[in-house]
Amino acid sequence: xxxxxxxxxxxxxxxxxxxxxxxxxxxxxxxxxxxxxxxxxxxxxxxxxxxxxxxxxxxxxxxxxxxxxxxxxxxxxxxxxxxxxxxxxxxxxxxxxxxxxxxxxxxxxxxxxxxxxxxxxxxxxxxxxxxxxxxxxxxxxxxxxxxxxxxxxxxxxxxxxxxxxxxxxxxxxxxxxxxxxxxxxxxxxxxxxxxxxxxxxxxxxxxxxxxxxxxxxxxxxxxxxxxxxxxxxxxxxxxxxxxxxxxxxxxxxxxxxxxxxxxxxx
Amino acid sequence: xxxxxxxxxxxxxxxxxxxxxxxxxxxxxxxxxxxxxxxxxxxxxxxxxxxxxxxxxxxxxxxxxxxxxxxxxxxxxxxxxxxxxxxxxxxxxxxxxxxxxxxxxxxxxxxxxxxxxxxxxxxxxxxxxxxxxxxxxxxxxxxxxxxxxxxxxxxxxxxxxxxxxxxxxxxxxxxxxxxxxxxxxxxxxxxxxxxxxxxxxxxxxxxxxxxxxxxxxxxxxxxxxxxxxxxxxxxxxxxxxxxxxxxxxxxxxxxxxxxxxxxxxxxxxxxxxxxxxxxxxxxxxxxxxxxxxxxxxxxxxxxxxxxxxxxxxxxxxxxxxxxxxxxxxxxxxxxxxxxxxxxxxxxxxxx
Numbered sequence: 001x002x003x004x005x006x007x008x009x010x011x012x013x014x015x016x017x018x019x020x021x022x023x024x025x026x027x028x029x030x031x032x033x034x035x036x037x038x039x040x041x042x043x044x045x046x047x048x049x050x051x052x053x054x055x056x057x058x059x060x061x062x063x064x065x066x067x068x069x070x071x072x073x074x075x076x077x078x079x080x081x082x083x084x085x086x087x088x089x090x091x092x093x094x095x096x097x098x099x100x101x102x103x104x105x106x107x108x109x110x111x112x113x114x115x116x117x118x119x120x121x122x123x124x125x126x127x128x129x130x131x132x133x134x135x136x137x138x139x140x141x142x143x144x145x146x147x148x149x150x151x152x153x154x155x156x157x158x159x160x161x162x163x164x165x166x167x168x169x170x171x172x173x174x175x176x177x178x179x180x181x182x183x184x185x186x187x188x189x190x191x192x193x194x195x196x197x198x199x200x201x202x203x204x205x206x207x208x209x210x211x212x213x214x215x216x217x218x219x220x221x222x223x224x225x226x227x228x229x230x231x232x233x234x235x236x237x238x239x240x241x242x243x244x245x246x247x248x249x250x251x252x253x254x255x256x257x258x259x260x261x262x263x264x265x266x
Numbered sequence: 267x268x269x270x271x272x273x274x275x276x277x278x279x280x281x282x283x284x285x286x287x288x289x290x291x292x293x294x295x296x297x298x299x300x301x302x303x304x305x306x307x308x309x310x311x312x313x314x315x316x317x318x319x320x321x322x323x324x325x326x327x328x329x330x331x332x333x334x335x336x337x338x339x340x341x342x343x344x345x346x347x348x349x350x351x352x353x354x355x356x357x358x359x360x361x362x363x364x365x366x367x368x369x370x371x372x373x374x375x376x377x378x379x380x381x382x383x384x385x386x387x388x389x390x391x392x393x394x395x396x397x398x399x400x401x402x403x404x405x406x407x408x409x410x411x412x413x414x415x416x417x418x419x420x421x422x423x424x425x426x427x428x429x430x431x432x433x434x435x436x437x438x439x440x441x442x443x444x445x446x447x448x449x450x451x452x453x454x455x456x457x458x459x460x461x462x463x464x465x466x467x468x469x470x471x472x473x474x475x476x477x478x479x480x481x482x483x484x485x486x487x488x489x490x491x492x493x494x495x496x497x498x499x500x501x502x503x504x505x506x507x508x509x510x511x512x513x514x515x516x517x518x519x520x521x522x523x524x525x526x527x528x529x530x531x532x533x534x535x536x537x538x539x540x541x542x543x544x545x546x547x548x549x550x551x552x553x554x555x556x557x558x559x560x561x562x563x564x565x566x567x568x569x570x571x572x573x574x575x576x577x578x579x580x581x582x583x584x585x586x587x588x589x590x591x592x593x594x595x596x597x598x599x600x601x602x603x604x605x606x607x608x609x610x611x612x613x614x615x616x617x
Contacts, residue, residue, distance in 0.1 A: 161354065162350045162351070165347050165348075165350060165351045166351065166353060168316070168318055168338070168345070168347070168351075169345065169347060169351040169352075169353070169409075169412075170353070170364070171317075171318070171337075171338040171339045172316055172317075172338060172339070172341070172343055172344065172345040172413070172422075173339075173364055173365035173368060173412065173413075173416055174339050174340070174342075174365055174368040174369060174416065175339055175364075175368055176339055179368065183364075184353055184355075187355040188353070188354055188355050190355075
């Protein structure tokens with residue numbers, strides 16, 4: 001007799017799924033709803049958007065937002081410039097070094113931020129001496145911080161194409177290594193690069209410890225400061241940040257969808 | 267002097283020799299195949315010509331110019347790979363014009379050339395397709411067009427048909443040969459498929475363990491193999507064990523006179539290498555008369571010929587004999603037969 005799924009079991013599975021979804025959804029969404037509720041509280045039990053409009057009328061906060069956005073973009077760019085040629089080159093010419101580079105790239109994940117800062121502080125004394133004390137110098141440490149996530153994303157991208165054959169095909173047609181990288185590698189791992197960049201942006205926008213300990217005024221540092229005098233405003237900014245990160249992650253999963261593969265018979 | 271010359275190429279990977287002093291000359295417009303089992307060094311040789319590997323010693327010369335030290339992107343070699351070499355982010359037309367763009371050809375010139383090449387490989391309508399929208403055979407045609415677009419000095423084919431199914435393989439192989447002849451393109455073709463090599467080449471180079479065993483026209487390689495390896499790698503062959511005996515080879519009670527045995531010590535073990543179609547067969551009745559006797563074990567119908575497996579009397583070796591299918595019916599399994607090597611070609615080598 002053929003084995004068929006019992007209807008009862010099937011319904012049980014569906015119910016379980018919904019229970020899990022509702023419980024976990026509640027767990028995740030409740031704080032966000034609470035933040036939304038709190039940040040729109042007015043005087044005498046009215047609703048007010050003062051905290052939200054206040055985001056743009058606080059010059060320090062606007063500066064911090066701009067700084068963080070600049071940092072996010074610069075860190076992503078620096079990460080891509082460092083990582084993409086290195087990883088492509090290692091796959092093509094120095095596969096034996098692959099393990100070492102992977103280890104180095106994953107290292108920042110294992111080192112607590114506070115330890116990083118202790119190591120970085122003397123280094124930053126020099127950075128500030130040579131490059132000035134602009135918060136944008138945080139780019140260097142952030143580019144290191146995003147390595148583990150970016151490495152994983154780019155590695156998956158490179159693994160999904162036949163890099164060696166494509167590079168050799170391009171070489172035989174007359175392409176320099178730069179052309180191979182720019183015209184062949186980058187367009188074919190575009191999705192992975194966007195993924196790596198979005199992860200980096202989300203990470204940099206949320207980073208507090210290092211910026212605070214090195215005394216730079218980034219978004220999270222400002223949010224922390226504001227929280228001490230205007231809770232509504234700090235909650236509004238935090239929520240805006242979270243929503244922005246969610247939108248980024250949503251975009252990430254959207255662009256991450258693989259191109260549909262069409263198989264054509266001869 | 268050849269158009270493409272490989273001179274004394276040696277290459278080893280981690281102490282393991284892949285090429286052991288390879289010399290090869292191709293005349294202009296010639297298609298030479300390198301044929302051999304995997305690991306024989308044929309692909310390494312091709313990759314050295316392309317500039318993807320560097321030879322430990324030796325030189326690659328094209329039209330009298332030593333290009334050993336020239337990087338791959340300045341060699342003007344058109345290469346077709348096994349599979350999946352089309353740039354996935356570009357259409358067929360963009361793939362083909364890639365090399366032309368790098369050579370700064372003008373827009374109209376590129377468009378004209380792309381159209382010509384798509385036409386040449388029979389894909390006139392496919393210019394706007396992306397690789398994933400094409401079949402394996404179509405992709406390889408585009409890859410060929412792309413390699414030809416740069417008007418290469420030499421065309422290098424690295425098992426371009428091995429990932430395709432049998433039918434497409436044969437039709438594309440004939441097409442490659444047609445295009446190659448039409449354009450007079452000097453071509454080095456690497457394959458492990460002997461049928462492919464014999465079918466399309468001007469000359470076939472059979473390689474083993476990093477060395478060229480024989481380099482000759484397909485007919486000569488097939489009819490007059492230079493070594494037991496070549497005989498056994500190219501085509502179907504028998505290796506009948508026997509003993510050398512003063513200017514002859516003894517196979518059981520049968521004596522096969524041959525000059526080749528003169529150089530071999532009497533009583534030493536030898537192999538007689540002979541193709542199934544080179545063995546005569548007659549039905550045998552009555553007493554042994556000193557000929558090579560056996561009985562038919564099985565018959566397999568292969569279309570124009572039928573292959574008989576004959577078990578020799580005495581040492582029970584199995585010998586394959588091809589007979590035209592209309593004649594093979596005379597030898598059903600169990601028939602006692604006498605085999606005849608005398609009129610045919612065979613090779614005697616130490617066992």
